Amino acid sequence: MxxxxxxxxxxxxxxxxxxxxxxxxxxxxxxxxxxxxxxxxxxxxxxxxxxxxxxxxxxxxxxxxxxxxxxxxxxxxxxxxxxxxxxxxxxxxxxxxxxxxxxxxxxxxxxxxxxxxxxxxxxxxxxxxxxxxxxxxxxxxxxxxxxxxxxxxxxxxxxxxxxxxxxxxxxxxxxxxxxxxxxxxxxxxxxxxxxxxxxxxxxxxxxxxxxxxxxxxxxxxxxxxxxxxxxxxxxxxxxxxxxxxxxxxxxxxxxxxxxxxxxxxxxxxxxxxxxxxxxxxxxxxxxKGLKPVSRKFVTPMVEEVELIKAVKQSETIVDKVKRKVTIIAELDPPKTLDIKKFTEGVKALDEAGVSAITLADNSLAKTRICNVSIASLLKNEISTPFLLHLSCRDHNMIGLQSRLLGMDVLGFHQVLAITGDPSKIGDFPGATSVYDATSFKLLELIKQLNKGIGYSGASIKKETTFTAAAAFNPNVKNLSRCGRLIERKIAAGADCFITQPIFNSEIIENLAKLTRDYETPFFVGIMPITSYNNAIFLHNEVPGIQLSDNFLAKLEAVKDDKEKCQQLALEESKQLIDHALKFFNGIYLITPFMRYDLTVELVEYIHQKVEQSHQIIP
Incomplete structure (x- = not known):
């Protein structure tokens, strides 16, 4: 040997x-x-x-x-x-x-x-x-x-x-x-x-x-x-x-x-x-000091691990959010043609009373059903408008303009412009990440179409009416230095911002200080945790996500009790919502792993909070 x-x-x-x-x-x-x-x-x-x-x-x-x-x-x-x-x-x-x-x-x-x-x-x-x-x-x-x-x-x-x-x-x-x-x-x-x-x-x-x-x-x-x-x-x-x-x-x-x-x-x-x-x-x-195990129990995969997303936003919503609390919710398009649970989730969010349902564009470079197609399929079954993400990763400039024109024809006028997660992290790591444009250039294209002019400068014979949302990541070391980034996206055409999920009240306060001089609305991202392992994974392996040490310690203490862990995680989300509502009128709820029941519970919680403060949510 x-x-x-x-x-x-x-x-x-x-x-x-x-x-x-x-x-x-x-x-x-x-x-x-x-x-x-x-x-x-x-x-x-x-x-x-x-x-x-x-x-x-x-x-x-x-x-x-x-x-x-x-x-x-x-x-x-x-x-x-x-x-x-x-x-x-x-x-x-x-x-x-x-x-x-x-x-x-x-x-x-x-x-x-x-x-x-x-x-x-x-x-x-x-x-x-x-x-x-x-x-x-x-x-x-x-x-x-x-x-x-x-x-x-x-x-x-x-x-x-x-x-x-x-x-x-x-x-x-x-x-x-x-x-x-x-x-x-x-x-x-x-x-x-x-x-x-x-x-x-x-x-x-x-x-x-x-x-x-x-x-x-x-x-x-x-x-x-x-x-x-x-x-x-x-x-x-x-x-x-x-x-x-x-x-x-x-x-x-x-x-x-x-x-x-x-x-x-x-x-x-x-x-x-x-x-x-x-x-x-x-x-x-x-x-150091560990020895190889000589026996182990084999356990089947219980939970299919997906990741998170982290950006989303809306815009017919822009006027609403300036004067009242507005909730938008994200639900990922499904990976397979079994869309039953996804459809149930869309209808549940619609009945819960959110102002828009956001659908990602192959977030994390994971292949899912085309968000425009599935929105077209379901738009007549609900009253809530869809806010569709558009990623620069998968489309060259020809494809970006084509997709936007198609969205306008189909009646989808709210779009989140994102650069997109690189192909290397997704289902097809050998696929080409196009990146003809970044989110800045895409925002400019959207506003140009709103003037009736295409990327080449030729007339498109009609003005589009898009509201353009931009993504913002507040989970950075020096948030106070991000003002220039916000200003650049506003200058490019951002009507509002949707943040990545925030798991720390201090970050919410720092975001409020950073954005207090901007009139452009911000939707604060809140995503409920589903388990201790989910929390550890997000905290350590998903760029841009940071959970507080205190919250992680609380979850670890009850990690073997799924019910207590879920209850603790929801309470944490509600506390973050309470804190966010002190400074912002827009909440962006991110649904994890198709657990739309958690999102619905948080929507109902926000409704109750608003009613208690004599505010009205449309």
Whole structure:
């Protein structure tokens, strides 16, 4: 048995974190694998930083060092040199005490790959051959395989070539199921039978969803479990119009999550996108003294974990909100064609008496039924108007104007202009995020259409009558500095603002101070928590969401009692509403996980509060 497997038999090993994230942070943003030749000192420094942080295992900077990928950057003739330099640099950093894995990434899944499966196998074997030729690696790591056919055929081809340990990490979009729709345990079982020494997960999802996924996976007699989560969900920040991707800085949470991963059987724990030496250092601290579990209970997935959304708004509503309390409520369009519960939710919100029902546009880059289509289907069954989100991610300028003209024809005149969550975090991470425009440019287009002029300057023969809402995230470190952002969106055409959910009364007060000089209405986002795990996930893995330590502590105290936990969470939402109504006349209720009953209860609560203060809600 190899030295690596001997260690995994008795110990929890800590792996390294992201390479590309740190290279990008250092200003390198071309072909990361080519930096083995052009910037070896940068790659070496990152390896050493992870080892200093406590990594027992590091991987070579060779993820995409296949011929097909390298040719795209003009390095097709350097494939051997790049792969073997990657091994040499990693071994130089590792010495004799740290294990080195030769890393091989998938070709299918991230972007459309025109290669046939036979061609993919041929290119993989070429890369593996160069890695093995060095005789300096302690194992092979195949990672970020979304397509199970690819990883199965790769493993079949590579296993006969070496006795070194083989680690197969697949990537999934939804907790517990593969891209092909099969239970995670099924693909793991196949890989174990084909000779994988370690099976696991990496990329796309953060710690929370990976913990939930491993709950369904048993311990295998012939193989061990590995897990390399992302730091969090990827966020797209566009405060200054330039647009940047980023991850939550949550090293402490990452470390605490490692303890739960160990409890689910993981023996090799590292990090993927967005993780840094700080994350690995936290993992090392957390697992110190822990031993691998020898038995576990397998539990089926009880709750399908979706995320949240965080922006929404309305506008015929603008005049109303200036003079009375106005409630708008969000309900996500369904992911499937079973729309029964969604329809029930829409009708319940309509009967509850909200002023608008907002429908997102594939929020978090998760594919859902088109919001315009489902609004068209239901608009004659309710009296409440729809406020439709429009994302720049999925449409170029042609599509944005076309969608807006179509909405006008169908009678939908309230729109929330958003830049949109990046495709990388959603169902199809290889899909292109268009971003022809940002929310600023989209707001300007909406106002231009209201003047009867299209983007090209040509007349559209009629003026549209859109009210344009803009999103605002108050969950930032320096909220007082966001005045310029608000002013820019107002100048671009924002008639009102809808905030991401707020879970802290102090943030509401700071928002009130920031916005007191603006006449443009603000709707304060309130989203009820559904469970303790839901709260922990939102707080640590969803960019822009912050829960108070006091509230988290209260939830933790009753986390095993679902009824008490839900009651406590609703009381917290009601207290936040009470606080928001001291400063704002607009409340934006965000429905979690199709739990429209929670939203209805909060709507009724607001009605009661308003009646008590002799106000009237339309």
């Amino acid at each position: 190899s030295r690596l497997l001997e260690r995994l038999k008795t110990d929890i090993l800590v792996a390294d974190g992201a390479m590309g994230t740190l290279l990008y942070a250092n200003g390198l943003d071309n072909c990361y694998e080519a930096y083995n030749l052009t910037h070896p000192e940068k790659v070496l420094a990152i390896h050493k930083a992870y080892i200093e942080a406590g990594a027992d295992v590091i991987q070579t900077n060779t993820y995409a060092a296949k011929r097909h990928r390298l040719e795209g950057y003009g390095y097709g003739d350097k494939i051997k040199e790049i792969n073997q330099a990657g091994v040499e640099i990693a071994r130089q950093a590792a010495g004799e005490d740290t294990f080195v894995l030769g890393t091989v990434g998938a070709l299918r899944g991230l972007k459309q790959c025109e290669l046939s499966l036979d061609e993919i196998i041929k290119e993989t074997l070429e890369q593996v051959g160069y890695l093995l030729e060095t005789k300096e690696i302690d194992g092979l790591l195949f990672e970020t395989y979304y397509d199970e056919e690819e990883i199965i055929e790769v493993l079949k081809a590579v296993r006969p070539l070496t006795d070194l340990p083989i680690i197969t990490n697949i990537s999934i979009h939804e907790a517990g199921i593969t891209e092909n729709g099969r239970p995670l345990v099924e693909i793991f079982g196949k890989l174990v039978m084909l000779g994988a020494d370690v099976v696991g997960l990496n990329c796309h999802l953060g710690p929370y969803h990976m913990i939930q996924s491993l709950k369904q996976v048993p311990l295998f007699a012939q193989s061990y479990l590995s897990v390399y989560p992302n730091a969090s969900l990827l966020s797209f920040v566009d405060d200054n119009g330039s647009g940047q991707y980023g991850f939550s800085q949550n090293a402490d949470y990452f470390g605490k999550s490692a303890e739960l991963l160990v409890a689910e059987g993981a023996r090799l724990i590292g990090g993927c996108c967005g993780t840094t030496p700080d994350h690995i250092r936290a993992v090392k601290r957390a697992v």
